[in-house]
Amino acid sequence: MSQTFLLPEFEIEESEKPVNVASVPQRSPFRYPGGKTWLVPLFRRWIMSLPSKPEVLVEPFAGGGIISLTAGFEQLTNRVVMVELDEQIAAVWKTILGGDAEWLAKRILAFDLTVESAKAEFEKTARSQRELAFQTILKNRTAHGGILAEGAGVLKNGENGKGILSRWYPQTIAKRITNIGYVAHHFEFKHGDAFEELTRYRNKRNAVFFIDPPYTAGGKRAGSRLYKHCEVDHERLFSVCEKLCGDFLITYDHAEEVSALAKRHGFETKPVAMKNTHHAEMKELLIGKDLGWAEEGGVFRETPVEYHVRETKERRSKGKSKLV
């Protein structure tokens, strides 16, 4: 299947078995823990299986927002509503979608990253939303695992031994931000609570929902280390989903408690195998009203290495690397 995208660089050929995430454009400026890039082929399959094109996608736990971005760029729905409670992440989305994408892209390109310059930046109190957005992207790209929750250390030796620059690709990040700015009119961002927005769209038949909460059900703590806001009333979330008129897709970790919760609410579940960046195979759980569309299996992979860091003689002597 071939899809036409708003920007020519995003034109891709999809094979019959859309399994490897290498075929999925990386669109988010974030490096997001629990990011759902690996799910994009399945998300497309779900939307294509619906009887008609939905008017709006609501993503109430948006985070790095790759699923929302996919829906917006590929026009899988006419509109996209993203919701996020975290103030820092919200500042990034508000800046990019609210008219300051170009400013943020330029700020990133102009920043000369060293351990010292990063520390100096983090000591400043952001005086505007867009300054907070810049600090957040910088933190996300220089903290271990991209974790923004308190206590995550700044990379010193870096991942792959490449120092603080190992995840800082200014040109790429700036380009992603500029591109999102071009299609911002498809998006609405709400800094607020997932439950409020779910309730707001509850009766809309032509709305669909992609729901990816922090994974803390059944006593799992992964979500609590990764996100500042990690307390979710999972029972309440499932009750709210039961009342949604539109279709929805929920993702969770594959835990017995979650399967039991889904069953109690009359939802279908389907485990999906995915390989994380460390090549470990893990299972996540898809939950929905009718998962017939997800029957074909496959292992979905996260993209292992996005970019290479090439050192030039001149920059090596200054202790910097060229990012390609």
Ligand SMILES: C[S@@+](CC[C@H](N)C(=O)[O-])C[C@H]1O[C@@H](n2cnc3c(N)ncnc32)[C@H](O)[C@@H]1O
């Ligand atoms: C598993 S992550 C989402 C990751 C996202 N799907 C991606 O691909 O990047 C869950 C997100 O929900 C946010 N969150 C937690 N509680 C929330 C709430 N009550 N309302 C809105 N967002 C919330 C967290 O800050 C976190 O960013």
